[in-house]
Amino acid sequence: MTRAAALEGFETFVDRTAEATRREFSVARALRGTGLGPGGVLVDRLRRNTDALERRVVDPELAAYRERAVEQFRVVLAYVESDEPIEAFEADLLEHDSAVDALAPTVGPDERRAVVEDVLARLQRLGDGVAPVVERPESAFWPAVRAAFDREEALALVETVVPFTGPLRRHREALAFEVRIDPADVLGGPLTGTLPTVSLDYTDEALRAMHRAEQRVVHEARADVTERFG
Template structure:
């Protein structure tokens, strides 16, 4: 199996997960729970235009996460194809990690190091799990899985390795996923003129992202397990 085929299989999984995350992500919940301090009037205005918030803020954030995750997987495959330890790829992998870049500034150095090492270990295990697939002569992801690993290992791959939320759940207190939101820019047109005097909002959407991504992972993993039932 070529590296490209492994990458294609992972990209399919990630793209499905992003699509389902989009279905479960609530703009209203993110705005109500993610804005601290002054800005109530801006939130009220934006809640009445949640479609605009979705188009101009949420959808671009999700697509940026998708691109970052796939770029990072390329670095993980570099590790999987090499004889070096994960430490040799530490910066290459972590510099492309959406959660690593969202670690809070106000945590202790020890806590930061703990989170970083947990993320790196998760990526090491994912890279190790792809090695048999990369070495397979098959060109199809599932055919490579079927001919190189057993059913139990295939289920473990999708349940434990192709996941993003569960490995960081113990560290969500150390993560702050934020975006700056300019009400005037988001609303556009007349709404933008009326919103021009509203303050820039800093929206922390960690809780809503984790909630939506968790739901998405459950659904995508269930789909993958049905594919395993069909293939094995």
């Protein structure tokens, strides 16, 4: 039994998803929801400097997403290797969960619990799906997958491992992906000190970009299965 193969495969899919999300994410779309008005000085400056905004805001957010996803998967692997129910790992799993991290401060306990249960159900499916890979002695992902599954089972594994936006999209109204933007940090220049720091809510654009990225990575992963299984 080894975690190495499952972790290798998961990190590959997470890296692909993060890169695809970055390509899909549109700063211009995100800025539409700022509430600062289409003619606002800051919005106009940010629209002319989308590369800077991506470097200072989008890239760090995606890096944080990747770190959370991988750390959460390590907890999922601990669940796989144990005889405990997924609920026994709830606190550690939620500590690294993007949906829970993005819950709006106005969300009540019942709504929060609904999100948590949705998240735990997805993570249990993920853990149960990769369990045969974890049980294999191979340390590389695809050799372990080939040994553990046939082609149809491997395709089903892709549909279990890659998708992650379900809870996010089902609970859209409970989420608030936000970031504080200091114009001096993003834009630079001697006059940016006169511009206000603003909060950018990019929830809709984040969900759109992540869902599109997820679909692309699922398609690529299915192609990987076809290539390896024939």
